[in-house]
Amino acid sequence: MKQHSEFKLFEEITVPEYSSPSKRVEKIYAMTMKKMQLPSSRRFGGSKLLLIAAIAAAGLLAAAGYFTASDAFRSYLKEKGAAGETAALSSMSPNIIIIAYFYSANIVNIIPVLAIAIASFRI
């Protein structure tokens, strides 16, 4: 490709800092696509698509962790001889199960819960 050195001088002019470059790119892309009457498909491309995939994966892991936690809590209650309370576990609120989850020290399974929290915050 031919070099167009005459336009190099444009590189010396600075872009005004009224918004961040990434935000401007997203905004101008959305505006351009709207004017061209094309769907802004790349709006959810790249990192955002990865984020959505991460949320979905974290959701699945969290669901698995949730059931693991309730099993762990049941085992704990059994060990402590509180067998009568096991039956009542099914009627407990999810918050109680999550407390039990922490209580059973199943720290590894908390990662998906944290991933969801962080992802939700970023969205």
Next chain:
Amino acid sequence: MDDKAIILLLKRRADKGIYEAIRKYEGVLTAVAYRILGDPQDVEECVSDAFVGVWKHIDTLDAETGSLKGYLICTVRNMAINRCKQRGRNHADPLQEEIAELASEEDMENQIFVYADTQVILGIIQQMGKPDREIILRKYFLFQQIKEIADNLGLKPNQVKYKLQCTRARLKDALIQKGVILS
């Protein structure tokens, strides 16, 4: 991604081409438009219009020899001037006054920068030597004052004025030869 790949994507009507062009050139186009318009909202509208323009007229750009950057800069510049003209002449900023003057109906010599075919202008500028080429670009694309140009190029203001006068005359002759403007 290089310009050739972006141009080919645009020719295939792939919206990825527009995205890549925006990612690569949004900064420089915003800078050029901001110098002319000064208002962030107008600038964003103008820059997006320039990308719509390149999408619509991509067939006129050769992937092998065409400068996407040059094409976009010329387009955004012309669009910004037209937008400025539409605003009227109520500019408190002397730079904006000068831009409005450049786009006025009476000033035929300057009209060439607003209405002449972008590709033709680019071709003529490419053939110019230094510092004439840079003076033209600084004056009519970056809207720098004579003193600013002189400082940047290490010349005296009078030298810049003289060179500008000669270059404009040469440019006018070239445009007459190419049939862009009438003698």
